[in-house]
Amino acid sequence: MQDFETDGHRARKRFGQNFLSDPNIIRKIIDAIRPQPGELMVEIGPGLGAMTAPLIERLGHLHVVEIDRDLIARLHETYAPAQITVHEGDALKFDFSSLCAGGDQPLRIVGNLPYNISTPILFHLAEYADRVKDMTFMLQKEVVMRMVAEPGTEEYGRLSVMLQYRFRMGRMFDVPPGAFRPAPKVMSSIVRMAPLPKDQLGAQDETLLGKIVTAAFGQRRKTLKNTLRDYMGDADFAALGIDPSLRGEKLSVEQFVAIANHCCARG
Structure with missing residues (x-):
């Protein structure tokens, strides 16, 4: 993918940027997430803010993790500090438990995850399962199919086992390439992950x-x-x-x- 100019921003190949732009798909995703006022939520990779704006409208305040400095500047220009807290840096290195410090409110995590590093991010996020209510992500459909795969299928593998051990998984719906700018070459899917209670996990080590x-x-x-x-x-x-x-x-x-x-x- 070449760098691509959209809405005054050049989508960068190295960050795996494909920006969601279809208003009907955006509405469908927000309705699936069902954000409620006052909930503690963080969006990974808000990009141009397609989901950010409707999330803030329903929540009141949103945390975001973003690595692109140009997009960070846009977020600060667009939203007041009371609406958004921007955490600058790489989601792969971010301590998501820091958002829960000093409180018992569970964290909800959402985002259009960069497809080029989706598996490492999923394993990183699994480390915070005990502080999380749920996670709702858009990912490459192929990855989602591996996440929810059943034993005996071609897609079933390490990702399937380790995520299904820790989460109740659910593939929700597909998102076509035309819903993005620039359009990726693959179909995307929405997946929800809800941590299982600790007493259901079972592994001693x-x-x-x-x-x-x-x-x-x-x-x-x-x-x-x-x-x-x-x-x-x-x-x-x-x-x-x-x-x-x-x-x-x-x-x-x-x-x-x-x-x-x-x-x-x-x-």
């Missing part, structure tokens, strides 16, 4: 779970016997009733948790 899931999908064509050989032997698979000749894509989230807990208990 979430770091170990992550390592096991990463290993299982590191070489998708290989069987669990090979990909998990550093963690599981024949007796371990037998104890859990899991066929070692299966591939990682066949296991449910619960089965991955069972493997991690077995390894943790075995020591």
Whole structure:
């Protein structure tokens, strides 16, 4: 994608900028988010403010995280401090828990996430799940399909398992390329993520779970016997009733948790 001039701003390729411009789609997304007055909400990558304005109208005040200095200047020019708090910097490095400091109000996170770094951002945001009410994002449809994929499907993988372990996932609706300027070459989708209660998570060691899931999908064509050989032997698979000749894509989230807990208990 070349840099593209729109509404007086040059969309920058390095930031993965595609600005939402279809008013009907914008209205549909805001209605899906259902922002309520006084809620604590942060928008990642507000861009030219397509969602920012209607969010502020309903909320009263909005936090935003933006990396583009030109867009930051526009936000300051457009909105009063009482309406918006602009956090300048990279969302991948931002401490979202800082927005909850000193209060018990849960955080709602929304945004049109940059497609070129969407997976790292999702894993970063998952770290704050215990402070979050929900997250609603627009992402490349291909990524959303991986997020909500079921075991045994081609899309099912590490992203599916690790997000579904922590969140209740829901794909809402698709957004065509023509709704953006410049138009991306791919279809987009809206996805909602609601953190699951801690007592439903189950993994005794979430770091170990992550390592096991990463290993299982590191070489998708290989069987669990090979990909998990550093963690599981024949007796371990037998104890859990899991066929070692299966591939990682066949296991449910619960089965991955069972493997991690077995390894943790075995020591």
